[in-house]
Each structure stands twice: as structure tokens, then as C-alpha cells.
Amino acid sequence: MASQEIHNNENENENGNVVNLAEKGNKESLQEAISTGSLLLLGLLGLGVAIVYLDFILIPLIFSRFLIYIFQPMINLFVGKKPWPLCKLKLCFPRWLAVIIVFLLICGIVFLFSFVIVISVRDVVNDKDLYIQRMDALYNSTIDYAASLGYEKTELEGLLPEIDLGAIALSIFNSLLNLLPNMFLILLFTLYMLLDYNEKQNKTELRRNVDIQIRSYIVIHSAISALTGVLTAIIFLLLGVNLALIYGLLAFLLNFIPNIGSLLAVAIPMPFVILDPGSTFTIILLAFLLPITIQCIIGNVIEPKILGDSMEMPPITVLVALMFWGYFWGILGAILSVPLTTTIRLYLQSYDHPAPQILAGMLVGDFSFLDASRKKDDIPPNEENTK
Secondary structure (H helix, E strand, O other): OHHHHHHHHHHHHHHHHHHHHHHHHHHHHHHHHHHHHHHHHHHHHHHHHHHHHOOHHHHHHHHHHHHHHHHHHHHHHHOOOOOOOOOOOOOOOOOHHHHHHHHHHHHHHHHHHHHHHHHHHHHHHHHHHHHHHHHHHHHHHHHHHHHHOOOOOOHHHHHHOOOOOOHHHHHHHHHHHHHHOOOOOOOOHHHHHHHHHHOOOOOOHHHHHHHHHHHHHHHHHHHHHHHHHHHHHHHHHOOOOOOOHHHHHHHHOOOOOOOOOHHHHHOHHHHHHOOOOOHHHHHHHHHHHHHHHHEEEEEHHHHHHHHOOOOEEEEEEEEHHHHHHHHHHHHHHHHHHHHHHHHHHEEEEHHHOOOHHHHHHOOOOOOOOOOOOOOHHHHHHHHHHHH
């Protein structure tokens, strides 16, 4: 009996130790979960504060970084690391000279865009009387047609808004002037980044992966947007429409905005085309159908074939990213929405912890972590390692 009691006491002690260890393990897991959640909330709070209050420095800095992806390969051509594609010629310029040449090219492009915008706005302001006459004619014809259908003129005149084209043009011009400080910072940051760029620096696998995806997206999308802008400008020039160059520039810039950019590139020129004194019904119809045909062919056929799924982002994620970055950072945020979100996703995936990997999965539309019925065999290897 004594030996049996001793044996029972030993079993009770062992069971008590197991329970204590289990409780200790649960307590440590709970503390780790609370710590991780707190750090995640603090990180998100800090990111939100930076996005809202440091936009004056973050926007030029990030935009400059993305410009490096476009122009750094050009420096490689000047310093002789790679031959020029067409003539297979190898140049051997010093790096500082190559940076100056590329920087002057960037300044030339910015000056060209600015020149086109200023000239176009000036033409609208100078020809505002012609546009007003055309608008009055369309306004009166609309009122007369509606009156012939039995509507009261006084009611219709109250419904139709009064539009001041000169004020609109000046407002656009003032908005563009407000972008000059950001443009100066972008050029300054780009110059220093080009000078400090070191290709011999050892990069991690994550850094190489980010560089490859973002560079391929930006370079290819820039080429596609340039093609869209050139074709759009040619169409409006052939139709004899005023402001043809500004419409091509708008198509180039707006094509960087996913989903709605191509629609805006077609919709924004239409009021000015309609109000153009030289526009006929045929010109107005062609000015709508031809650009939208180009946008459909390039956006639905050429671009998906070239880019494929390199960004690995579903349409709903692209739309949410567009709304988020566009709300805080305006049009520049909308342009940067896709590469910014992709960069954040890649960095989140690199952390060996479930929380950031779950967030990374959510960015690509993967909500499988909510499915508690999944078996262990169904979990991907990279997700299983984090558990």
C-alpha cells in the first residue's frame, strides 16, 4: 500500500509538472501574440503618420527612386558595361560624365513637358472667347431643342451650369505651379541617387527580387505609356484638334494610373474637343472612338502579353491601392500605387512570422488563413514554415 501511494504521488507530481509546463507555454504564446500585435499596431500607426505628415519628403524621395530604375540602365550604356542595342557600340565615359548626361536628359524631358503644358494653357486662355462663343451656341441649341420637346426654358436654364473656361485654365495652371517644389526635390534626389548608386554592392535575395519586379514594371509600363501618348497625339493632330500635344501628354501620364487612367485619358479631352470651334460631329466621334480603341488594344492585348502577372496583384487590390495612395498623395500617389504596394508586399513576405505574411497574402487576395478547415497538407511550404 505504501509503495502504491508513493507511485500515485509521483504520477500526480508528473501530471502537475506537465500542467504547469502547458500553462507556462500558453502564457508565453499569449505574451508573444500580444507583443507581436502591439508592435504591428505601432508600426501601422507610425506608417500612417509618415504617409499623412511626411508626404512632402516621401513623395519626391520615392518618385526619385523609381526614376533610378528607368535611367540607371542608360548610364550602363554610357560607361560601357553594356553595348547600345542597335549599333552594338560600346562607350567608355566616366561615370560622373554619364550621370551628368542622363541628368540633363531628365531635365530636358521635364522642360519639354512643362513647355507643352504652359503653351497649351496659354492657348486656352487666349482663345477663351472662341470657346465661350462655341459653348454659348451649344447651350442655346440645347435649350431650343429641349423647348421644342415641351420643356420650360426657365427651368432648363437653372439646371445647366455656367462654365468659365478661363478660370478653369488658370486653376489648372496654378495647380501645376504648386508641383514645382516637388519637381525640384525629385530632380535633386535623382541626381544624388545616380551619383551614389553602386551596382557592385552585394544585394540580398529580397533586394534583387524587388529590383527585378519593380524595374520590369516601370520600364515596360513607361514604354507602353509613351506609345499610347504618341499614338493619341498623332490622332488628334490628324483630326486637326487644338491641344493635341497636351492630350498625348495626358494619355502618357494617366496611363500609369491603373484601371481608371485610360478612361480619364479619353474623357478629359472630350469637353474641349466638343467646344473646339473647328470640330464637326465626325471629328468629335472619331476623337472619342479612335483613342478608346487604342486604349483597349494596348491595355487589354499588348500590355498583359508583355507584363503578364509580374505584379501578382488582383484587380480589387489594385483598385484599393489606387484609392488609398491617391487619397493621401493625389495623382502622384495614384501613379505610384502599384509599385509601392508590390514593394510593401515583397518586404512583408520576407519576414519569417505569420503576421506580416498574412498581410502580404491579403495584398494578393489570399484570405486562406481564415479557413480553419484547411488541412496541414494543404498549407504551402512557405506558410507552414512560419508556424
